[in-house]
Amino acid sequence: MTSLFAQDQDGPYYLSLKREMLYTGSGLVGTVGASMLQQRLPSITASEVKQPNLSGFDQMGLGNYSQKARNFSNQTLFSTLSLPALFLVGKKSRRDISTIALLYFETMLINQGITDLVKMTALRPRPYIFEESFPSTTVLNSNDRSSFFSGHTSGAATASFFTARVFADYYPDSKLKPYVWGMAAALPALTGYLRIRAGRHYPSDVLVGYLVGGAVGYLIPTLHKKKPKGKSLSIAPSMGGVYLNYRF
Template identity: 30%
Template sequence: MPAYQEVQPYEWYQVFDLPAPELYTIDRGAIENWNPEIAKNSDYVLGGLMLLPFASLASQEVQEQAGTYLFMYGEVLVSTGLITAAIKGWTERARPYVYNNTVPLEERISQSSMRSFVSGHTALAFGAASFMSTTYMDLHPDDPFRWVVLAGTFGAAGLVGYMRVESGQHFPTDVIAGAAIGTAIGWAIPALHREARYRGIRWNAGWNQFRLVWDF
């Protein structure tokens, strides 16, 4: 299956006669949500969170392996984006606002209206949070502020998820699934690199080169 595929939204005349969807109890209230301003602000929070790992480049420990650090972060973002895009195309779940008659028609029949599951914003937010907290703890295992980094990054990621629900863009289950995917990828990528180093596999990444070495 391609990572991204076109999903056909409802026709304009169909949205007025949509049957009530079968939803989990936790999802039912999301249909009433609609706030484009919160949706826009969630973009800003996500953008800030995705830039936050670059602040670690000020650390001497990160500067000594900046190429690998940036390469890993790139892997996290690309993997998260591809996986969430594939799931969205496969599930074709309508967003909450599709069932909300107070929402403008053009929104309810837009191309993105059928890409609710999973929340890409939340997955990327938790991917960035998980990556930064994991690498920070690896590089600063004795820093008493490492828990502040963990709480702060995951708190910001949680805010993104909350805003996606409140804005009417996603159901809570979309956000929960996105958070799980992002957290897993953000932790797994550094863990795989750590395991590779343990087995004698080393890779060095730079702006214009990539080298893989296996020490026997």
């Protein structure tokens, strides 16, 4: 474990024990806090839930129910979550696989904490609750009221954009970069669409999940990037005014 925080790593990322503990801890706080909120939720039946006022955009989330789409969304999510395993193929990334694995763990944990906290705070009922075929006497659990925002979409977006960001950092000159970024954008979008078709989410749930997950997946590796070496400009006061130093 100590080797993960060595200062002379050749890869593009810099790890520090203090920062990694902070990031990991924030993700744990989010997931644990959401779990505590979940345990305190009172039990209610479907008949006690009022249908929210929906925009025309979110109206598209009503009237959908497809078990096939739900199963397919699970498959696309799990496939996307496994994308970072492809870094075992490339020589540069394989050499730093322990660093990439730690970053991936942190990234997914932070996204999970944010997603769970928002779900347990918003308590938005899922669209299928308002279908005529759904029994009004059904006692709802926390999952029935966790529509906002889509965890499948945010998880897929986090994994895919993390993969694309890390790939670009390890292989900046690769001709595959446009395809990797295209895949990063398409896979969570497909997952989100399937979640709407399955009757599990409104379009706004998917859109927010996509944006949050994509931001987390992109930013965590970016925040760990080493500062570039080489040319630098420094400014310092001197007796005669200002001293400029440019280093090649």
